Amino acid sequence: xxxxxxxxxxxxxxxxxxxxxxxxxxxxxxxxxxxxxxxxxxxxxxxxxxxxxxxxxxxxxxxxxxxxxxxxxxxxxxxxxxxxxxxxxxxxxxxxxxxxxxxxxxxxxxxxx
Numbered sequence: 090x091x092x093x094x095x096x097x098x099x100x101x102x103x104x105x106x107x108x109x110x111x112x113x114x115x116x117x118x119x120x121x122x123x124x125x126x127x128x129x130x131x132x133x134x135x136x137x138x139x140x141x142x143x144x145x146x147x148x149x150x151x152x153x154x155x156x157x158x159x160x161x162x163x164x165x166x167x168x169x170x171x172x173x174x175x176x177x178x179x180x181x182x183x184x185x186x187x188x189x190x191x192x193x194x195x196x197x198x199x200x201x202x
Contacts, residue, residue: 130196132177147193 126141137150155161155169162168167186171179179192 125199127197127199130198132174133193133196135174136178144193144197147197148190151189151193 123145124143127144127147128141129137129139129147131139133147136154137147142150155175158172160170160172160175162170162183169175169179169184169186169189171182171184176182178196179189184192
């Protein structure tokens with residue numbers, strides 16, 4: 090019988106804790122890549138807050154900000170018209186949604202271990 094997602098998650102957590110105890114090193118796995126905590130720059134912190142967040146959460150909060158302040162171009166929804174805060178991040182008045190992540194990356198630093 091197949092394990093449920095909840096059971097699988099508990100098993101993986103238990104295995105990771107066992108590895109940490111036996112080796113003294115942190116377990117790899119789900120805390121890397123897009124889920125790894127990153128620290129926003131002071132400019133980006135004005136939008137997403139100053140706490141460390143996973144990169145995916147940073148992108149979500151930026152999109153919330155864009156939608157809340159109606160910053161998507163009316164004719165081309167792929168274009169984001171920057172206000173004063175976003176202009177500090179993009180470095181220009183407008184950016185496409187596809188290049189937004191490139192600009193965000195310049196304002197994120199990996200959390201120090």
